[in-house]
Amino acid sequence: MAEKNGIRYTIKWSRRAKRLKVALYYDGRCVATVPVGFDIRIVENFIDKKSKWVLDRLDHFGKIRYGAPRSSRKTFLDNKDAALALAEERIGHFNRLYGFKVAHIGIRDQKTRWGSCSRSGNLNFNYRIIYLPAELSDYIIVHELCHLGSFDHSKRFWVLVGRTVPNYLELRKELRKEGIRYF
Ligand SMILES: [Zn+2]
Numbered sequence: 001m002a003e004k005n006g007i008r009y010t011i012k013w014s015r016r017a018k019r020l021k022v023a024l025y026y027d028g029r030c031v032a033t034v035p036v037g038f039d040i041r042i043v044e045n046f047i048d049k050k051s052k053w054v055l056d057r058l059d060h061f062g063k064i065r066y067g068a069p070r071s072s073r074k075t076f077l078d079n080k081d082a083a084l085a086l087a088e089e090r091i092g093h094f095n096r097l098y099g100f101k102v103a104h105i106g107i108r109d110q111k112t113r114w115g116s117c118s119r120s121g122n123l124n125f126n127y128r129i130i131y132l133p134a135e136l137s138d139y140i141i142v143h144e145l146c147h148l149g150s151f152d153h154s155k156r157f158w159v160l161v162g163r164t165v166p167n168y169l170e171l172r173k174e175l176r177k178e179g180i181r182y183f
Contacts, residue, residue, distance in 0.1 A: 004044055005051040007058075011043060012089075020046060023085040024057045025130070031089065076109040076127055083107045083127040090141045091123070094164050100148035114140045114179065117147035136179070139171040 001008055009022075009030035017035045020043060024030050032043050047054065084107045091102060103121030115125045123144045129137040142165050150157035161168050 002044075004047040007047055007051055007054050009047060011040070013038075021085075022046065022050070022054075023089060024054065024082065025086055025134075028058055030054060030058070033089075071109070071128075073109075079127050079130055080107050083125060083130045086130055086137065087123070087125050087141060090138055091145060094138075094142055094145055097164060098145060098149065098160070100145060102145070102148065114175070115144040117144045117151075119151065121148060123148075132175075132179070135171055136175050139165050139168060139175065142168075 001010055003009070007030055009032055012031055012033045013036050014033050015036055017033050017038075019035070020038065021033045022030065023033070030047075032047070034040075034043060084105065087105050087107065091105060095102065101121055102123060104123070106122065106124040107127050108124050110126045113126060114129065115123065117123050125140065125144070129140055132140070139161075142161055146157055146160040149160050158168070165171065
């Protein structure tokens, strides 16, 4: 964890990254993804120059954390990129263990679903995952990811989910109860 102008951020080295990418999450995390061998001073400079923007965004996320704004086309377009960054980052994280072949990650504005998975390996998520507490968005992401290993809701499927989200039963219940608040 590094810090600049009161902004705490994590640096993630990536062999696939071609340039510096800074992602902000609703739970206050700031993650800078950089190509291997990247000059750390450039990250510091970027955070330094953009610190007002970063703090404003984090403040905004802090406000929406306990209840999503009214849904509209604009809300979707404004938050789509953040949702994609979250989904990509968490899939990268969990898939280090599973090693499934993910074809494409998409973000949608769906009225009743949190996520879906197609047999061809496409994972889709509702942009509203950014409003959820991290444990719940992680559960949704792991759930869809594990469908790449088991397409049904069999015992085998839940064993896969349980490898990274051992308390999935509890989270499933919480999502049913609380999730509706975010729609
Ligand atoms: Zn499912």
